Amino acid sequence: xxxxxxxxxxxxxxxxxxxxxxxxxxxxxxxxxxxxxxxxxxxxxxxxxxxxxxxxxxxxxxxxxxxxxxxxxxxxxxxxxxxxxxxxxxxxxxxxxxxxxxxxxxxxxxxxxxxxxxxxxxxxxxxxxxxxxxxxxxxxxxxxxxxxxxxxxxxxxxxxxxxxxxxxxxxxxxxxxxxxxxxxxxxxxxxxxxxxxxxxxxxxx
Amino acid sequence: xxxxxxxxxxxxxxxxxxxxxxxxxxxxxxxxxxxxxxxxxxxxxxxxxxxxxxxxxxxxxxxxxxxxxxxxxxxxxxxxxxxxxxxxxxxxxxxxxxxxxxxxxxxxxxxxxxxxxxxxxxxxxxxxxxxxxxxxxxxxxxxxxxxxxxxxxxxxxxxxxxxxxxxxxxxxxxxxxxxxxxxxxxxxxxxxxxxxxxxxxxxxxxxxxxxxxxxxxxxxxxxxxxxxxxxxxxxxxxxxxxxxxxxxxxxxxxxxxxxxxxxxxxxxxxxxxxxxxxxxxxxxxxxxxxxxxxxxxxxxxxxxxxxxxxxxxxxxxxxxxxxxxxxxxxxxxxxxxxxxxxxxxxxxxxxxxxxxxxxxxxxxxxxxxxxxxxxxxxxx
Numbered sequence: 001x002x003x004x005x006x007x008x009x010x011x012x013x014x015x016x017x018x019x020x021x022x023x024x025x026x027x028x029x030x031x032x033x034x035x036x037x038x039x040x041x042x043x044x045x046x047x048x049x050x051x052x053x054x055x056x057x058x059x060x061x062x063x064x065x066x067x068x069x070x071x072x073x074x075x076x077x078x079x080x081x082x083x084x085x086x087x088x089x090x091x092x093x094x095x096x097x098x099x100x101x102x103x104x105x106x107x108x109x110x111x112x113x114x115x116x117x118x119x120x121x122x123x124x125x126x127x128x129x130x131x132x133x134x135x136x137x138x139x140x141x142x143x144x145x146x147x148x149x150x151x152x153x154x155x156x157x158x159x160x161x162x163x164x165x166x167x168x169x170x171x172x173x174x175x176x177x178x179x180x181x182x183x184x185x186x187x188x189x190x191x192x193x194x195x196x197x198x199x200x201x202x203x204x205x
Numbered sequence: 206x207x208x209x210x211x212x213x214x215x216x217x218x219x220x221x222x223x224x225x226x227x228x229x230x231x232x233x234x235x236x237x238x239x240x241x242x243x244x245x246x247x248x249x250x251x252x253x254x255x256x257x258x259x260x261x262x263x264x265x266x267x268x269x270x271x272x273x274x275x276x277x278x279x280x281x282x283x284x285x286x287x288x289x290x291x292x293x294x295x296x297x298x299x300x301x302x303x304x305x306x307x308x309x310x311x312x313x314x315x316x317x318x319x320x321x322x323x324x325x326x327x328x329x330x331x332x333x334x335x336x337x338x339x340x341x342x343x344x345x346x347x348x349x350x351x352x353x354x355x356x357x358x359x360x361x362x363x364x365x366x367x368x369x370x371x372x373x374x375x376x377x378x379x380x381x382x383x384x385x386x387x388x389x390x391x392x393x394x395x396x397x398x399x400x401x402x403x404x405x406x407x408x409x410x411x412x413x414x415x416x417x418x419x420x421x422x423x424x425x426x427x428x429x430x431x432x433x434x435x436x437x438x439x440x441x442x443x444x445x446x447x448x449x450x451x452x453x454x455x456x457x458x459x460x461x462x463x464x465x466x467x468x469x470x471x472x473x474x475x476x477x478x479x480x481x482x483x484x485x486x487x488x489x490x491x492x493x494x495x496x497x498x499x500x501x502x503x504x505x506x507x508x509x510x511x512x513x514x515x516x517x518x519x520x521x522x523x524x525x526x527x528x529x530x531x532x533x534x535x536x537x538x539x540x541x542x543x544x545x546x547x548x549x550x551x552x553x554x555x556x557x558x559x560x561x562x563x564x565x566x567x568x569x570x571x572x573x574x575x576x577x578x579x580x581x582x583x584x585x
Contacts, residue, residue, distance in 0.1 A: 024295070114391070116371035121388075153363040153395075161391045190310035191352050 062133070064109045064126045066091040073105055074098075081105045082138070086146040087130065087162060089113050089155065093148065105146070107134065113154040114161060122161060130162075132170060144172045151178050206320060206521045207552035208248060209285070212276035215267040217243035218579040226554065227282075227568030230546070233556045239576045241556040245323070245528045247275050248554070250288045251288050252321045252523075253345050254302070254312040254355075262292045271295060279319045281521055286288075313355030318320065320349050320519060321513045324504075325528035329422060331507060332491050332500045336481035343482060346511060347410050350518045354406050361399045365473055368392040373471035385462060393460055394583050396476065401452040403477040404438070408452075411436050411482070413517065417510035422486075425541055426500050432506055439479035482488075505538060509545060527555045 006014070010032055017028035035043060057120030059065070060072035067073065074080060074094070088094055094107050108123040122138040132137055145190050147162055149155035179197035189197070218240045235241050249257050256265055266273045272293035279286050290302045302309045304318045311333040348355040371392060375385045415434040420431035440459035459475035466474050473479075482499040484491045484503055491503050501529040508525075525546060531539055546553050547569055560573065575582050 015467070022297070026295075116367050116374060121374075139468055153360060153367065157367070157391055157395065164391070189305075191314045192311055195353065 038190045063107045064111065064129060065094050065107055066109075079104075082141050083135070084146060084181065085130075085142055086148050088148050089150060089158075097148065105144075110149070110158065113149055113152075113158040115154045125158070127162070127165070131165065131169075134171065144174060146174050146176065148176045206279060206281040206519070206523055208277055208319065208321075208524050208554075209280050210276075210278045211244075211248060212274070213244075213247050213277075214274040215253050216247050216273040216275060217265055217267065219243065219247075220579060222581055223305070224574070224581055227570045227572040228550075228552050229553075229572070231554045232560060232571060232573045233554060233560065233576055233581075234560045234574070235576030236555075236558060240579050240581075241576050242325070242528055243339075244558060244576065244581070245325070245554065248277070248319075249321060249323050249526060250275055251277055251290065251315070251319045252346075252349055252578075254290075254315045255344070257323065258327070263294050265292070266294065271362045277319065286318060288315070290315075291415060293455075302331070311356070313352050313359065316348055316352040316355055317350060317519065317544060320521075320523035321526055322508055322523050323526045323528065323529050324508045324524075326518050326530060326533055328504050328508065329500065329533075332484055332495070332503055336479075339482040339484075340480065341480070342552075343407050343410065346414075346514070347406055349523075350515070351406065354403070357399055357402050357406075361477065362390060364396045365476070365478060366400060368396055369472050372467055372473070374472050376468045382465070382468075385468060390462075393457075396473070397453050397456045397460065398478045400456055403542065404436075404452050404456075404480070407477070407480075408436055414507075414510050414514050416519075418506050419515045421509035421513075422502065422506035425506055425538065430499070430502070432491075432503060433483075433488070435483045437481045437483055439481065440475050459485070501533060502538065505534065505542060505549075509542075512545075512549070512551065522549055522551045525551050525553045527553060529556050531555065531557055533570070574584035 005011075006029075013032040013035065014025070014028040017023055017031045018025060020028075023031070035046075038046070056068045058068075058070065059068045060067045060070060060075055062071045062075040065072055065074070069076070081104045085108050086097060086103060086105055087108045087110060088097070089110055089112060091109050094109065097103050097107075108126070108130050110127065110130075111127055112120050114120060114122055114125065134142055145162070145166055147159040149158045159175055163175070166173045177200055178193065179200060180186065180193060186194070207228045208226050209228075211222070211224045211226065213219040216222075222244075232242055234242065246256055246258060246260075257264070263484060272291065274292075275288075275290045277288050286305050288302075288304050291298070292300045300312065302315055303311060309315065322480060331342045344354075348358065365448065368389065371389060375388060378385070411434050418432050418434055422430055438455070438459075440455075440462070454475065463474045484501065484507070486495060486499060489495070491500055495503065512522055514524065515521075527542075534542065545551075550569075573584055575584055
């Protein structure tokens with residue numbers, strides 16, 4: 001096959017972009033050429049931002065969310081409710097819940113869900129670290145763990161697994177509800193969500 | 206229910222196809238390899254949300270194109286519904302479907318938008334083929350009437366794949382059996398729950414399908430042969446043993462019994478993905494002992510039972526797709542099938558290599574089409 005090949009430096013750049021999630025070879029090529037259209041200062045700022053982020057961000061030693069300060073903003077905030085821990089799969093989930101501004105408790109980030117297909121066992125997640133948080137004086141104040149893993153097969157399994165671990169410890173485990181989006185219209189809800197919302201219906205007093 | 210219009214774009218060998226069908230009989234003729242079966246496959250896609258010949262979606266795209274589209278209008282008692290499926294190999298999500306203008310978030314929600322029964326030479330596999338063929342036969346039917354069933358099948362497959370991955374990993378590890386079991390438990394509980402929903406639904410459907418098939422078979426053989434359908438749990442020989450038991454308890458027991466074997470071969474040896482359906486004539490298994498002719502009649506009886514089953518579930522007959530089967534049936538069975546379609550006013554799409562004279566007793570609306578190299582034309 002004959003054809004025009006990219007210069008080696010461009011190939012390397014495209015390879016790097018191709019590593020990003022959701023970026024295929026065509027988008028990688030577009031991005032690589034876009035970088036060339038930027039000024040040298042802009043490119044420097046861009047690459048510096050990448051390095052800075054990587055060098056600054058670490059895992060919070062308490063909740064294991066990604067943070068630039070240790071402990072993280074939530075864990076160091078004295079006004080937060082220290083009786084509740086919300087367990088999520090990723091740091092991005094923490095941001096989603098924080099956006100709701102309604103939750104004032106603490107977090108714990110598992111860094112994934114149980115998925116043998118992808119080689120992730122319970123011991124590969126921050127579960128030991130979660131259990132360690134119940135020890136000591138600080139830990140004895142915790143009385144509820146909210147399981148906010150994703151509502152897919154792996155997330156449900158992780159929630160079930162955690163609930164089983166927490167039960168003998170006498171800690172209340174709750175699972176977030178699934179259902180119709182607020183402000184949404186019933187007619188736009190998909191059948192699976194509707195079925196689940198109907199299943200989880202409650203009495204209005 | 207009937208299909209009034211069909212639109213295919215870049216699907217298999219069709220670049221662009223527009224077609225209007227009549228509510229009666231639609232005869233589609235053409236030489237071999239012109240696209241008759243592709244047309245039928247495209248229509249059945251709308252019923253089950255995928256291609257029935259186990260083709261992958263990207264294989265359905267016309268050579269050189271990047272996406273395909275299937276659009277159709279279905280008419281039922283309540284009016285007309287537009288159904289659309291689009292697949293684009295470079296977009297995410299690649300597959301999109303809408304019914305009545307509303308976009309679906311899950312393919313399973315297609316369930317019931319266009320119900321159809323497919324009868325093709327491949328249908329013989331329901332009797333002659335592997336248990337997989339018979340499970341597909343059940344699953345394709347049930348997912349057309351129950352959205353939840355489709356969801357459960359999807360979930361079950363995922364759970365099963367996860368459990369099997371764990372089995373493969375645990376198998377060679379030097380752990381005590383009890384510890385391995387403990388690690389599997391979290392998957393097993395869910396697998397049992399989801400699996401028992403699937404089996405219960407299959408049993409309920411067979412209970413309805415069995416008398417309908419029996420009636421059809423007696424009609425086809427002038428009362429001489431009795432057909433029986435039985436669901437066979439892979440773990441026990443007969444469901445009767447488990448009849449009074451709840452299915453979940455039964456599966457839990459099966460899990461217990463085969464855990465060593467599961468670990469040894471790294472796959473799950475029990476559950477609805479291993480079950481079978483037996484078709485018997487007066488107590489004799491049709492797969493092993495039936496003659497060619499008996500097997501053909503048996504499949505025909507099953508197909509007629511499916512038609513009645515859908516009517517019982519939705520109040521309307523589904524659309525019947527007959528792909529190149531007329532040549533498989535002798536004159537007598539052909540006549541019986543056509544009379545049945547006629548009496549019940551079922552919409553029917555028939556493909557054949559040559560136009561044939563349908564000896565219908567009563568007159569019904571007939572439309573004739575000719576397929577030639579991916580183009581379709583109506584002719585009189």
